[in-house]
Amino acid sequence: MYSRTPFTPSQLLPSADESGRVLALLRTNAEPPDHIASTISSLLNEVERRDTGILDCEKEIAVLQQRVQAAASDRASLAAYLGQCRGLLTPIRRMPPEVLARIFARSEAILPIRRTNLPIIFLFALSQVFSRWHTVVMGTPSLWDTIVVMEEDMEGSKDYKLMDRNLRLLSFALDRGAKCSLHLELATSYPRALKLFAKHSDRWKTVDLLFSESDEILHLSAARGHLPSLETLVLFCAGATTRVNIFEVAPKLQRLLIAGRLLKKIAPPPLGQLQTLGCLSIDPSDVVRVL
Incomplete structure (x- = not known):
């Protein structure tokens, strides 16, 4: 009932090691080494130039939210319908x-x-x-x-x-x-x-x-x-x-x-x-x- 196309993650997502190194440097409150600073600058430039990872994530979230709302509405309608059907079989009606x-x-x-x-x-x-x-x-x-x-x-x-x-x-x-x-x-x-x-x-x-x-x-x-x-x-x-x-x-x-x-x-x-x-x-x- 609710089909969807596979979501393609951004190619710029960091590995666990890369993310860990950045967090460690942030905790020091010190200036990063030149080679790391250079790598980060290149990464940011690349994101601004061609990567739409964050925007794609936001679009995917919006689509999923709509589907969740539709599913919740259908669930409520089905539950109400089942309740009405059960009501037709209550003893007091007989x-x-x-x-x-x-x-x-x-x-x-x-x-x-x-x-x-x-x-x-x-x-x-x-x-x-x-x-x-x-x-x-x-x-x-x-x-x-x-x-x-x-x-x-x-x-x-x-x-x-x-x-x-x-x-x-x-x-x-x-x-x-x-x-x-x-x-x-x-x-x-x-x-x-x-x-x-x-x-x-x-x-x-x-x-x-x-x-x-x-x-x-x-x-x-x-x-x-x-x-x-x-x-x-x-x-x-x-x-x-x-x-x-x-x-x-x-x-x-x-x-x-x-x-x-x-x-x-x-x-x-x-x-x-x-x-x-x-x-x-x-x-x-x-x-x-x-x-």
């Missing part, structure tokens, strides 16, 4: 879509929640890796059944562009989840976000809600009477000034945990249907009032 979807779901579950991004952004990132992954992610509703929204994702960010973007992502995720049951963790009081989730209340299965005041829950009012699938509800509210009756009709609700001052203001479902009723950080008199 996995059925349903197995791939379960891997994605597991990967999302073990990721720490990033306060600066909605966790569902992980799914959008996966969908951009390969076209097949995009098909699996976008075509598997169960991957979109768990949504976590923190205050920092919405009103806490104080960034209206971020809030609008996150609302669009949440709307997309809710639509992509089709009719799958929803598992929600909401620690936001942003009205537009809560009203968006209320539109999908018929899909709620497990819901964790964290609010500062009970009147913030009223943004979920559209969910009242539309909770056919809700089984687990966790409510934390630091303050309670407004009565909450959104959850009093939830025929499948079995586990209810209430924390904070909300107990005295909530209209619970019939207690007989509950298997678990938990109360944290509450006034005992509130428990007596409910029971």
